[in-house]
Amino acid sequence: MSLNLALKVSDLDNVATIFANDIKDGTEVEIRDKKGNSEKVSVIGDVPYGHKIAVKDIKKDELIIKYGEEIGIATKDIKKGEYVHIHNLDSMRGRGDWKK
């Protein structure tokens, strides 16, 4: 069986990127960081190749961190292992629709 790998880029990150095909709700993936630490987690939601999951519980309005930097804000509570994308992550830049 091929390894279902989720890569966590920086220690500060609260998401990891899955580089494996056919990841469905309930599939087990292995979250790895650059130091070689690994942890198994069950995925919540169907996650396409190259998409992200939370590596810890994230509260609504908490910042989402990848590469050790902010990539957006959580628009709802997100559970560890849950699929993170535009349905629960809002960009905070280029927001012409936001009032000043």
Place this chain on the structure above:
Amino acid sequence: MEFMGYVRPDGKVGARNYVAIIPSVTCANDVANAIHNQVQGTATYLHHQGCCQLPPDLERVTDTLISLGCSPNAAAVLVVSLGCEGTDHERMVKEIAATGKHVEIIHIQELGGISKAIQAGTDIARQLVIETSGLQRQPVDVSNIVMSIKCGGSDTTSGLASNCVIGYVADKLVDLGATVIFGETTEFIGGEKLLARRAVTKEVGDKILKIVDDMETRAKSLGCDMRKGQPTPGNIEGGLSSIEEKSLGAIVKSGTKPIQGVLEYPQRVTTQKGLWIKDTPGREPEILTGMAVTGAQCMMFSTGRGAPQGFPSMPVIKICGNPNTYERMKEDMDINAGLIIKGEKTIEEVGEEAFAKLLRTLSGEMTKNEAIQYFTSIDIHCLGPVI
């Protein structure tokens, strides 16, 4: 370390030896293209600018076309003018000729129309090709390289594989005394502070923050969320959730070296060495032109989704970070960085492969987009409205 290039009268070194057919305005495109189709060894630039624009944009288009003509990948130049355009075609001829190249111009209205202009231009272009096609390549030091870099059709593999490969090559070129240019100001949004910290002076750092702020202000001017414009639907399908995430992956391709300064869109490299930014949008037709006008002999282009673009006179080396895309589109991809994601190769190993391909390309080997002539969709980035 050396490559085989064409040494120009101004000392610049080209990797290609085209006769450039430059329409001074979009109305001259069909004549320029007809000449190009008839005469081998020519390249043309079918843009959509040059008239009914505000004066700063007309100057920007004139300067951009001058810089294209000055590129060392052009051996000689034919400017195709309509005759009544807003760009300054006489200045084009004068400034390109200052590089020591043979430059000619035709005016469609003065010649009596399209067919007469095509005939006159074809005869001139044929003569220019005969004059320049016998020029031999010579060994030149790699410090003569000006490499432009870009990522397009990005996904989450880009920031972790293909952009890392380009970053490796960029660092290596800077260490060898060459010049590296990166851009896509839109894709600094969210990562601009990391770039500003790498600036050689506070002034350069402030300039980086300013061009990002200007770009973001323009993006916000229509009062909507930028998402779907940037990141694109393809980026989003590839797992990039926000412009911030896209940017943080995109800036990886600039490597780790200090940033020396910011070039304006029409500006060409004269004596600049090391790593430079060019202020450009992310969209391919405009940024590829912005990069070619620097005088870059070659571009290294990272992709995850499979962007196929090229430029008429600047070979584009495609580095693909997504192993699934590489398998699907390997006929269009020059280097497979998907093996990094699969854990089968290191960034350094693929970086060395890409560097070797760069030297071969500069010495004459074609890239995949070049061989299949996929490079006609280009344009010039302007700031004001068409009026």
